Amino acid sequence: MTTAALTVDSTKPLPLFPLRTVLFPGGRVTLKVFEARYLDLISSCLRERQPFGVVCLLQGSEVRQAGAATRFESTGVLAQLVEVDAIGAGVLKVRCTGGQRFQWASVHEGSDGLWSAQGLVLLPNDEAQAPGERFDDAVQALQRAYAAISQRPDADLPDEHHFDDAGWVANRWCELLPVPMAARQQLMALPDPLQRLALVDEFLRGKQLI
Template structure:
């Protein structure tokens, strides 16, 4: 999707950064989000995930929250309702968006008028970044050896955007740093910054 259309989108502010192509597991129990999931399932529509800059994920009275201006739409892959009043969700990040006007419903759910941003351009990692690509393949193999499947297949090692996004998801960097990397419109620049960090940490030689 590369449209820049403007649309209304329900928001789920979280203390995490979702990347396009990334997986996200959520435990939902607040009424506003249970209703949101029901609506998204019924209408087959996504919701928006935005990183919290101030405040908490769980509503606490009239506590104010501040979230980032750019987020990522999430589509529902699995919904498990094994426990009454609690839903376990598995979602996939799809497309970035920029928030315009926002309003809060009486139940506390945020609705935003958003502009959908273009997908990453198709770009292969340059030769200088091949070690970083191999490093991700090794990281995936190591995680699989521990019984962890962090990313959705098929893997796209020939995509600078995919490789940089997957690295960003597992790197021990701050929420603010992940947000800035997610926002970058050029996937090659994003991967170059990841490569620079990895070399600085001695992960890639």
């Protein structure tokens, strides 16, 4: 099934899905869900028409392990359910798109192992800004990369392309580039989209990719 765009009530606890990845606004993530806590989470989000939060793991496993410590980043991204399909008994394939960034003040682990965040602060969306001539090479290289990726049978690119928006271009490059997870997290959390794109452009030039 496919869902429409949703909003979140920042005064209520936000259920979290810690992952060893960084979700960016406008990005995509596909999850194979089989743990009871996350099956319940997906069912609840569908029923209540609410997103959940994706946060990058600093310590611990995506799969619950008794007695294992879990730590994750304090800045995450709201995940909007796009498509939910049953692919087996008690197994769901879930496709999500990234929405607004958020920060949390505190987190709580329920008896079922599901984490939730309190004291939610929704961060401003990137202000639409043209990349400008300075970043023409980065924009054109991304267009070429997307043209190549779109030919793959497993391609899962955003439905809408905004090559005229600096934040969107920076975010899509951040998803593609082979940078450490900590650096990817820092880039996602940067409030200035032009600064984010400048760092991406510097990396691309340093690796002679543009």
